Amino acid sequence: xxxxxxxxxxxxxxxxxxxxxxxxxxxxxxxxxxxxxxxxxxxxxxxxxxxxxxxxxxxxxxxxxxxxxxxxxxxxxxxxxxxxxxxxxxx
Numbered sequence: 001x002x003x004x005x006x007x008x009x010x011x012x013x014x015x016x017x018x019x020x021x022x023x024x025x026x027x028x029x030x031x032x033x034x035x036x037x038x039x040x041x042x043x044x045x046x047x048x049x050x051x052x053x054x055x056x057x058x059x060x061x062x063x064x065x066x067x068x069x070x071x072x073x074x075x076x077x078x079x080x081x082x083x084x085x086x087x088x089x090x091x
Contacts, residue, residue, distance in 0.1 A: 007079055014080035017073065018087015 038044045074080045 010074045010077040010080040011083040013074065014083025015087040018084040019091030022088050022091040
């Protein structure tokens with residue numbers, strides 16, 4: 001039973017992470033399209049400099065949050081990688 005759990009747990013974690021990443025990526029794409037439409041219609045005004053400054057503020061916070069998850073996820077396990085691929089494909 002213990003060996004089976006060791007083999008299945010990384011697969012299930014990978015499956016869940018893949019599905020979450022796929023959904024998050026589609027939401028990010030939809031958000032970017034919405035911002036582009038709002039800029040094109042003139043509802044919001046956003047310059048390259050403002051966007052660059054916001055990215056410089058936000059990306060280090062995003063990276064520091066991601067480093068914590070990299071320590072938790074079993075990304076070196078083949079079961080995790082298979083689950084991740086299936087989650088991204090079918091999720």
